[in-house]
Amino acid sequence: MDGKIALEEHFVTPELEHCIAGVGWDPGAWRRVLDALTDLEDARLREMDACGIELAVLSLGSDGIQAIADPARAATVARAANDALAERVARRPDRFAGFAAVALQDPDAVVAELDRAIGELGFKGVLVNGYSDAADGTARYYDAPAYLPFWQRTAELGVPVYLHPRNPHASQRGIYEGRPELLGPTWAFAVETATHALRLIASGLFDRVPRASVILGHLGELLPFAIARFEQRMAHLPGAALATPPRQVLRERFHVTTSGNYHTPSLLGTLLELGADRVLFAADYPFERMHDAAEWFDALPIAATDLHKIGRENAQRLLRL
DSSP, X not given: OOSEEEEEEEEOOGGGGGGBOOSSOOHHHHXXXXXXXXXXXXXXXXXXXXXXEEEEEEEEOSBGGGGOOSHHHHHHHHHHHHHHHHHHHHHOTTTEEEEEOOOTTSTTTHHHHHHIIIIISOOOEEEEESSEEOTTSOEEOTTSGGGHHHHHHHHHHTOOEEEEOOOOOGGGOGGGTTOGGGSGGGTHHHHHHHHHHXXXXXXXXXXXXXXXXXXXXTTTTTHXXXXXXXXXXXXXXXXXXXSSOHXXXXXXXXXXXXXXXXXXXXXXXXXXXXXXXXEEOOOOTTTSOHHHHHHHHHTOOSOHHHHXXXXXXXXXXXXXX
């Protein structure tokens, strides 16, 4: 399929390399990833052309701004990252769009940069790399009441928040002790991100902000396969009932992308739970191979109308492209 729009595609500049964590890469391979992250003109465009990808929505990958515990410095780096991305998108607006980076370490100040990134720089949404590190050494999750203005403003602006993975906080990694291979994208990314998403749902955020919108990668970080049991068990907990049932929230307020999860049975299960209008194409380049994503996607045994929705039309609608 030509004309695909890819939503979880990453960039970096040499000045921002300190924001990107190489989980499980040897030094030589990680250097090649960093080089690919900086390239928005040569090899990347050739690969996009070869893979039928018309537009890539770029963002700063994990851990990004979220790992900078000092709020003032996090805000400064977020602004610099947004300026750098806007400058690069402006060179090729026919091939690239952007998701903003924001410093949620200071929930009172984040709305100003959000407004600038969307209103002035023209970004299509926000990407946050999981929880934010706090100066006291703890993690900040976005179901906390202090983040309600952030969610309200994204809803008012009509833009989604891409909840991108990062590893669990150091204080929460006991279960991975002695098994570092389970950290990162092999397992821990999905568990951490899915749990964060469930915190948002369980908090009643989507009852308070009905137009809030979230994107999850990797076919929803396992949630399409777990949400029915989550809803069933929540119904038995005193005081845990939500005005909008969790499965309805997932179906109406979340989108999922195919990034890094090129498994046809899993996609079909996701389609059965969420419907084709809620799934979007992504390659997760350069952390995954663009050709792997495109070749798998183009050969999917699904209706052509659904293929075009997932590959292009859903992104056009959600991001107002």
